[in-house]
Amino acid sequence: MSVNNQRSFFFNVDWLTVLLYLALCTIGWFNIHAAVFDEKHPSIIDASTNYGKQFIYINVSIVVAIVILLLESRFLTALAPAFYGITVLLLILVLVIGRNVGGNQAWINMGGGFRLQPSEFAKFSTCLLLARYLSSVNIKVTELRSFLIAAAIIGFPMLLIMLQPDTGSTLVFCSLIFVLYREGLSPYFLVVSGLLITLFVVTLLYNPLYVILVLVLLTALIIFLFKRQRKLIFTMLVGLAICVAFIFSVKFIYSHVLKPHQTERINILLGITTDLKGKGYNVNQSKIAIGSGKLWGKGYLHGTQTKYSFVPEQSTDFIFCTIGEEWGFAGSVVVLGLYLFLILRVIYLAERQRSPFSRIYGYGVASVLFFHVVINIGMTIGVVPVIGIPLPFISYGGSSLLSFTILLFILVKLDSNRMGIV
């Protein structure tokens, strides 16, 4: 590598993304400090506390980020299958020798009090392999064979993670449907999946017979309006049949496929059951924390819900409570704005790539980040069922911070190299 190249490399790094990244890490660090504040160890860099540890993780992540930036881009493309392979191996390994924490067999003990969560690393390795596959010559998502292979690349780690069982991390991979859509997948997939989710919720809330009645009436209306188009009529009827079948299967899915704690979470979300002392406790307390923040919040280290540990898991999955409570609506807007800015920036970066590989990978990053942010924040304010996934860059935890750093900085690296030939 010549000196000239080095200079151009640093000029080409997208500093805006790096800045957003650092801002989110810092916000996370301070809010973890507030969430698990220990009066005996008030210092924010005291390594015996979780906020001290997070400081170390941030530093390690920055070092890793720099290392990634120093790597050769070609190296990342070439090794994508290897990364994927290693991750899959780790995911199998965790099922054998993993440590069970809170019902999930998701961690491998690394010694020294550090644990590795392979499912976190599966995210970027899957993105990498997906990008590598879809960017190959003559591969088109619109063809069934290619689509199935792409689906298998996504589905395999999902299956393994499902076995832990970690529903949250499994669902994250669903977000990659946006990547496939961008690369040419029929928009019907998006419409249909949206429709199915809506039907699922509506069926739980209202009598299935009424739902079917409404659907039949709608279909009849459309057919009546476009009675000349035979093909449309046929499609509508098939669609109706599928919908009706789905409505009847919702009950089955609900009682046989989903676990009791999952159905309970959905019930609470939809207001079918209320159980503020038991299953609904977390979400209720989390809403109280955020709702009581008002416009400007209660001030740093002054959140009562936070300080007196009313919200469980407050430094990890429920970290947004601390932000909402101590910084108020203003703080929430800033954090949400930073995420939105980052995600849009990532899409912008992806679109300016010359190589399909970089673009596809960029969309993967954007989708995964988006899914995490929406599900995590949505869960703390009670619009999404409780799914235990971290808030990127902010939640406490080395594995998640490191994996998000790697995920993001591979894109930054690819972007900095976009003028070169991959």
Next chain:
Amino acid sequence: MNKFFERRYVITGIFLVIMITLLGRLYYIQIVDDRYTLYANSNVRRIQIQYPSRGPILDRNGKILVQNVPIYDITVNPKEVKPFDTLEFCKLIGIDKEGFDKRLLKAIKYSPNKESIFEKQLPFELYASFQEKLTEFPGFYVQPRTVRTYPDSTAAQFLGFIGEVQDRDIMRSNGYYRPGDYIGVTGVEKSYEQILRGQRGVKIQMVDSRGIPKGSFANGAFDTLARPGERLTSSLDINLQKLGEKLMKNKLGSIVAIEPSSGEILCYVSSPTYDPNLMVGRERGNNASKLYNDPYNPFFIRPIQAYYPPGSSFKPLSALIAIQEGVITPETMYYCPGYYIAGNRRIPCFHGEVHGAVNLSKAVAESCNGYFDMVFEKLINRNGAKKTDTSFNYWRGNVAKFGLGTKLGLDMPNEGRGNLPRASYYDKVYHKGGWRSSTVISLGIGQGELLATPLQLANIEATIANRGFYYKPHLIKAIGDKQVIKHEYNVKNYVGVDSQYFKPVIDGMESVVDYGTAKGAKIPGIIMCGKTGTAQNRTGKDNSVFVAFAPRDNPKIAIAVVVENAGQGGTWAAPIASFIVEQYLKKSISQRPSGITPDYYINANLLPDLNIYLPERLKERRRDSIRSVRADSIRKVKADSIKKAAQLKTANNNKQSGLSALLAARRAGK
């Protein structure tokens, strides 16, 4: 760039819409919806009530009638209980194993991991020995409290008692009281509740999610200290009170003594009485039910609740009104043949005695029925027999000015108004115009439908002693350290009789004690003016009544004594009154020329035969209970309808929850 380039806008659009939805939701719960702030506050703020001590009550000389003593509640947190020597524990606090199990079970039922009361009101001695071994009983704690104590065990009906608040009280107080609080139930504890209870303080603590205190809220800026209840100075004289209770032992009846120059009540005896200490402490429940089932009903506050016909003690009042109205003069003579003929009725004088020619003073002194029947007829017939009713109502108005037939406004709850009938009452009984003065002639000598409480009788004497006015009788003469006196107690109430007309009546009353019907009650060195009454009773022997004031000039005490079923006024009520008067004026009781001693009266047992008394009481009680049951059922219907309305309201408010309930029911059904 490829052919699907435009899809970036679709994806960006989806992302934007979802993010804005989240922001909207955040805006709603953080800015629009205020409930969460309330919830957060109720999560962390624990409001602890600081209970003030109840105000003490003193007698007129500063002696303590009631004060507070510390007692100790044992509380238990079932979660922290570990195996220990239950036998010793039971022995220490004086309960048996069964009782122990019952109490612990109750505490666990209340909450398995919260502190609740295990045993209430341990006296200091038991507490001391229990405290020493407290460390051996993990999970048990001791909570100090105060209860009332009565060093002289006296004046129970005046002092009343306190008890735990009922739901009614809580509702009426707009939530001031909480379940488990104490409130005055009867007597002065009830009527001066707001002064005695003091002001509660609050301490707001911050607690974490497990309820562990984490310091005070806002450094105690919103905390308030409890302010103890104010001290009350009663007008009672404790020595007089104790003597009165002793004299009335084993008798039914009442003594009320008033200081005429102030309206302060010096003595307020209701017999039978009870030891107020019985209504405090661990045995309270048992004692209360025993007292309640006592056929002579010690909870009956005779000075203000018992109605007696005043009998002859009404005569001085009757005379005063007649003089004021000008129907007689003090010199008006009447010849008493031993009876009086009213219409076609012949009313004998007492025991058929022939008084001969009597003037006013002599008529009072000798209690001549004929004279006062004559006076009464003159009053009622002054405008002719056709206007009997208006004349009667006019007479009634004059009597009412003395406080008969109305509440005097004593500062105690449950005061009775007695009975002073109106013309309309007789119109109803005898149809309009169907009655004459002769029909109601017995009113003229304090019999018939006329009924008065001992307090009203004593107040009439105070009025006579003052020659024409009275101060509102009251039992609490001053409030607090500043000795505040209520304004209404400084107002003279005139009864509409000129002071010049009192002399002949008082002359007669002096003679009553000097040589008349109460001569046995004469006190050496004190001129007492009085009037006996021997009021006929529906059941058993006559009631013995005596009213008096003393000394004649510048009177210091006015008194009314009623001893039920005892016979003549001169035999029982008058001597008892004389001892009270002498004790008050001389601070001792001297040898009497008549040879009577207090001991004789103290030891006498005049309780009526239960075979006669009980059926009468039972009848009354049944009547009362029917009335209270009816009142209860009305109250219940009211409460039910309120509850129903509230339910309807919440049901309307919570349509959503109703829907989800429906849904749950449907799912359960399938």
